[in-house]
Amino acid sequence: MNIKLKFKRTSYIASALVLMLAMVPIVPGEMAYADDLPSCASDETTLASLMAGADSLSLCDDITKASVVISKNLEIDLGGHTLYSKVYIGEGYTVNIHDGTIDASAISDNAVSNKGTLTLTDVDIVAKGGQMAVTGGGVTTLVGGSYSNSG
Numbered sequence: 001m002n003i004k005l006k007f008k009r010t011s012y013i014a015s016a017l018v019l020m021l022a023m024v025p026i027v028p029g030e031m032a033y034a035d036d037l038p039s040c041a042s043d044e045t046t047l048a049s050l051m052a053g054a055d056s057l058s059l060c061d062d063i064t065k066a067s068v069v070i071s072k073n074l075e076i077d078l079g080g081h082t083l084y085s086k087v088y089i090g091e092g093y094t095v096n097i098h099d100g101t102i103d104a105s106a107i108s109d110n111a112v113s114n115k116g117t118l119t120l121t122d123v124d125i126v127a128k129g130g131q132m133a134v135t136g137g138g139v140t141t142l143v144g145g146s147y148s149n150s151g
Contacts, residue, residue, distance in 0.1 A: 040079065059083065059100065066107075070095055070116075078102075078123065089138060091115040097123055104128065105150035114138035126150055 040060035041047035047065065050057035051074065058077035064084040071090040078100020086104045089095050089112070098121035104111035111127040112118070114136040122144040125133040133147040134140050 086110070087112045089114045089116045089118055089136070091138070093117070095119075096121070099123070101126065104131070110135045112136070112140075114140050119143065120145060124148075 040058040041050050041063060042059075042061040044063060044065045047057070047059075047063055047068070051068075051070070051072075055073065056075035056077070058079045059081040060079060062082045062084065067086045067088060068083065069088045069090070070093060073094045075096045075098075077098055080100055082101040082103050084103045084106065086107055086109055087097075087102055093116035095114075095116060096119045098119075100122075101124040102111055103126040105126045105128050108128055108131070110132045111125045112120075112134045114134055115138045117139045118134070119141040120134075120143065124146045125148070127133050127147075127149050129149045131149065134142075
């Protein structure tokens with residue numbers, strides 16, 4: 001009888017430990033916090049990280065990406081570099097892009113589709129021949145820069 005009580009007590013304690021361990025959060029590797037983000041985007045991966053975690057970002061190199069979808073308020077400093085991509089801006093978002101080039105000449109679509117509020121300051125936009133530089137029905141303010149079509 002005494003052995004059965006010890007076994008029951010031990011199994012209850014073991015069960016309690018298992019339940020307590022199940023409640024401990026398991027964090028894989030190191031967590032990335034906004035303060036840990038790189039200072040500028042040099043490739044498609046860092047661009048995606050910065051877009052997800054920062055309110056502003058800058059490019060430190062030319063980047064080629066099929067499309068850049070912006071679904072938050074954001075400031076982008078192109079830093080004199082070129083973003084080879086189509087840019088989509090979602091409805092209700094305010095985006096400021098400045099000092100560089102958006103080149104969508106490699107795709108058969110408009111360069112920028114804006115459904116929000118967009119300010120382009122000193123941005124050169126290149127669209128493929130026959131396509132428009134900026135479309136989408138949002139509010140767009142252009143300050144400096146150039147807008148052209150490539151062959």
